[in-house]
Amino acid sequence: MKKAAFFHIGDQYISFKVIAKLIGYETLELPKPNNESVSYGLSVSPEFACFPFKMFTGGYIQAAKLGADLIVAQTSYTINACQYSDFAHTQKKILKKKGYKTDMVIVEKFNPKEILTKLKPYKEDLTLTQVTEMMILLAQKISLVDELDKYYYQIYLGENKKTADAFKKKYLLEIDKTDSIINLYKLKKTMEKTFSNYKKVDMNKVLKIAVIGDIYSINVDYMNNNLYERLAEIGVYAEKGHVFTDVVNLALKISNIESKHMKEAKKYLKHNAGGLSLSTIASAIKYADKDFDGAIHIYPFNCMPETVVRSILPKVSKDYNIPILYLPIDEQTGDAGFATRIDAFIDLLKMRKEKRIKSDKKTSNLNIFNVDIEKIRKKLLKG
Amino acid sequence: MAEKKVKIGFPRALFFYDYYPFCKHFFEGLGADVVVSRPTDKELMQKGLKVSINEFCIPIKMLYAHVLDLKEKKVDYIFLPYVITLDKKTFMCPKLIASPDIIKNNIEDITLIGADIDFNNFYSSFYESLKEILTKINPNPVKIYQVYNEALLKQKDFEKYREVDKLLFEEAITKLKGKKIESKNKGNFNIAVIGHPYIINDDYINAELIKKLNSMNVKVYTTDMISKKDMTEELKYLERTLHWNLANNVLSSALYYSKKEDIQGIIYITPFGCSPDALMKETMINEIGNKKPILTITIDEHTGEAGLITRIEAFLDMIKQKKTLNQNKNTDWNKLHGIIDLNKKEVTK
Numbered sequence: 199m200k201k202a203a204f205f206h207i208g209d210q211y212i213s214f215k216v217i218a219k220l221i222g223y224e225t226l227e228l229p230k231p232n233n234e235s236v237s238y239g240l241s242v243s244p245e246f247a248c249f250p251f252k253m254f255t256g257g258y259i260q261a262a263k264l265g266a267d268l269i270v271a272q273t274s275y276t277i278n279a280c281q282y283s284d285f286a287h288t289q290k291k292i293l294k295k296k297g298y299k300t301d302m303v304i305v306e307k308f309n310p311k312e313i314l315t316k317l318k319p320y321k322e323d324l325t326l327t328q329v330t331e332m333m334i335l336l337a338q339k340i341s342l343v344d345e346l347d348k349y350y351y352q353i354y355l356g357e358n359k360k361t362a363d364a365f366k367k368k369y370l371l372e373i374d375k376t377d378s379i380i381n382l383y384k385l386k387k388t389m390e391k392t393f394s395n396y397k398k399v400d401m402n403k404v405l406k407i408a409v410i411g412d413i414y415s416i417n418v419d420y421m422n423n424n425l426y427e428r429l430a431e432i433g434v435y436a437e438k439g440h441v442f443t444d445v446v447n448l449a450l451k452i453s454n455i456e457s458k459h460m461k462e463a464k465k466y467l468k469h470n471a472g473g474l475s476l477s478t479i480a481s482a483i484k485y486a487d488k489d490f491d492g493a494i495h496i497y498p499f500n501c502m503p504e505t506v507v508r509s510i511l512p513k514v515s516k517d518y519n520i521p522i523l524y525l526p527i528d529e530q531t532g533d534a535g536f537a538t539r540i541d542a543f544i545d546l547l548k549m550r551k552e553k554r555i556k557s558d559k560k561t562s563n564l565n566i567f568n569v570d571i572e573k574i575r576k577k578l579l580k581g
Numbered sequence: 582m583a584e585k586k587v588k589i590g591f592p593r594a595l596f597f598y599d600y601y602p603f604c605k606h607f608f609e610g611l612g613a614d615v616v617v618s619r620p621t622d623k624e625l626m627q628k629g630l631k632v633s634i635n636e637f638c639i640p641i642k643m644l645y646a647h648v649l650d651l652k653e654k655k656v657d658y659i660f661l662p663y664v665i666t667l668d669k670k671t672f673m674c675p676k677l678i679a680s681p682d683i684i685k686n687n688i689e690d691i692t693l694i695g696a697d698i699d700f701n702n703f704y705s706s707f708y709e710s711l712k713e714i715l716t717k718i719n720p721n722p723v724k725i726y727q728v729y730n731e732a733l734l735k736q737k738d739f740e741k742y743r744e745v746d747k748l749l750f751e752e753a754i755t756k757l758k759g760k761k762i763e764s765k766n767k768g769n770f771n772i773a774v775i776g777h778p779y780i781i782n783d784d785y786i787n788a789e790l791i792k793k794l795n796s797m798n799v800k801v802y803t804t805d806m807i808s809k810k811d812m813t814e815e816l817k818y819l820e821r822t823l824h825w826n827l828a829n830n831v832l833s834s835a836l837y838y839s840k841k842e843d844i845q846g847i848i849y850i851t852p853f854g855c856s857p858d859a860l861m862k863e864t865m866i867n868e869i870g871n872k873k874p875i876l877t878i879t880i881d882e883h884t885g886e887a888g889l890i891t892r893i894e895a896f897l898d899m900i901k902q903k904k905t906l907n908q909n910k911n912t913d914w915n916k917l918h919g920i921i922d923l924n925k926k927e928v929t930k
Contacts, residue, residue: 244859244860244862244863245859246853246854246855246856246858246859247859247860248856248859251860279672279824280675280856281856281857281859281860283824284823284824284860285860287821288860288863288864291863291864291867292863295867466682466686467679467682468663468681468682469663469665469678469679469697471675471676471678471679471682472672472675472678473675475675475679499636499854500636500854500856500859501856502674502675502676502856502857503675505634505636505637505676506675506676506679506682506683508634508636509633509634509637509683509686509687510682510683510686512686512687513686513687526636
């Protein structure tokens with residue numbers, strides 16, 4: 199049986215298996231991005247290509263070395279583009295130049311006709327309905343995997359790592375096994391039920407942080423140096439600003455962000471500057487509205503859209519009163535320096551939160567008669 | 582009527598080098614004063630670096646600097662359009678699309694004329710988005726249309742001077758004023774300098790690369806000296822064009838000059854961390870292959886002059902050697918090997 203390979207984005211590898219199944223290929227179990235695979239990418243990539251490019255290329259080379267016959271890659275050719283829109287085509291050239299014989303399918307749009315024409319050479323009797331059904335299943339699986347990931351960190355915070363790991367492992371296997379939409383829906387229900395049995399932390403007391411920025415640095419653990427585990431260890435709840443579901447939704451032209459926040463964001467950035475730049479600003483505003491304690495803006499060095507966002511976010515941070523830590527990353531980001539900066543940021547946020555709670559208590563105690571104490575004090579002082 | 586003229590500032594950065602003649606004649610024709618920021622120098626650059634975040638490429642850092650300079654000159658408006666696309670298929674770099682927003686959110690107390698400009702449909706997009714400000718300067722739409730056409734003619738003249746007469750930016754501007762000019766761009770060698778217009782034409786950013794080449798008896802051909810028609814012609818043969826307008830221009834100019842026999846070498850100059858160019862370079866080097874020698878120069882705000890001169894001299898020496906070897910039709914290969922052996926002996930000594 200021939201083997202197909204996909205790239206790791208979080209745990210989404212599991213949902214991509216549907217594509218291989220459709221054309222009668224076996225899925226090659228590629229290891230998650232690691233030092234070895236990234237080093238392959240670094241040796242062949244152009245100097246100023248962004249970190250995701252190097253990581254992707256490395257992953258593909260590793261797949262070719264492990265004997266993959268086919269690599270399925272996606273790219274987008276719309277106005278929402280960054281370096282990403284030239285990714286797959288350049289990678290194809292690089293693989294060819296280096297003498298790997300692995301075939302590469304490049305899907306440019308998330309649309310049944312496009313996928314059909316691209317996959318037809320690999321299975322002749324493929325029909326449009328088959329492809330459409332596959333796409334629905336794929337989209338469902340993607341959103342379920344993202345949901346599972348959300349539960350994972352909540353269980354981690356409420357219980358411990360061991361239980362969370364067991365939970366995740368069990369349900370990833372279940373999602374992998376399921377291949378009909380109805381069963382997937384049932385699985386979702388049972389997952390919710392088991393999740394509700396676990397102990398959870400009080401969301402009002404725990405420190406809440408939003409991680410915003412570029413989709414890959416948010417979701418690939420190798421890129422963000424296991425940011426979420428680090429935060430969960432010290433008891434901080436972190437929410438991912440963009441998950442892979444959002445990308446699918448964006449391809450289907452559904453926005454995960456309310457139009458209210460989008461409108462606010464457009465005051466700062468009139469036209470989308472490629473990638474997810476506008477929604478990153480909108481999500482910063484969204485989390486400020488949701489009363490999060492802080493945000494971490496994480497992006498690869500040399501990422502065009504996020505660099506633009508980086509220059510605009512200080513103003514947003516000031517206007518909406520939400521502290522933001524900026525973390526540009528590349529392949530040489532050190533673990534220790536990364537940890538120090540996050541720890542320092544968390545400490546500051548904790549202090550800020552304590553201060554806020556104290557001042558809230560003070561005013562709430564004094565404010566029995568619904569009078570502004572500060573105003574009266576000022577008047578008295580003047581008088 | 583002794584009304585005060587409206588002052589419109591034009592930063593000497595990004596699109597200045599492409600569309601200055603049009604904008605100057607358009608606004609001046611309507612009765613406004615066009616103020617241009619001073620040419621880049623060290624002091625100006627330092628100002629820009631202080632305000633900008635350090636991940637940006639040098640052209641954007643320079644934009645900060647030039648806008649700050651205009652702020653000091655107390656202009657009423659700063660002309661900085663949103664240039665999204667120059668043709669139907671490609672886009673500008675995201676940093677350039679968002680450049681007015683970047684400036685707006687970081688520098689206070691300035692008024693930008695943030696027109697949306699689509700150079701396909703220039704007049705309607707230009708007029709619609711500039712309506713508010715244009716009526717302040719000159720409310721007569723007939724006059725605006727007339728001035729617009731005159732300015733467009735000037736722009737075409739300017740492009741002709743560059744593309745046909747092969748004049749550099751400043752020379753073309755002086756010729757546009759009606760003065761006679763003798764180009765300083767002369768020499769025995771022909772070298773193509775390719776890159777983005779705001780890098781090639783800004784003498785401070787590129788450490789006076791073109792002047793240096795001229796002083797070394799080299800005639801320079803730049804990316805700007807190719808007409809749009811020739812550029813699209815070059816890209817026809819490619820399997821797939823790129824997403825980026827400016828990167829496509831660089832790529833097509835590289836292909837164009839690589840086919841010209843009288844061009845001896847290509848110098849490709851790029852700012853540090855230019856993302857659109859990052860993946861373009863891979864295609865460019867693949868396509869050109871062994872046809873022409875290429876020197877890549879990456880610049881940023883710390884570029885030293887000495888290092889640059891050494892590299893250019895070495896590159897020219899290499900080309901000269903190649904030229905002499907090619908001229909001797911009966912190349913004596915033994916002699917060539919002799920040269921190599923001689924070098925070896927020197928090393929062993």
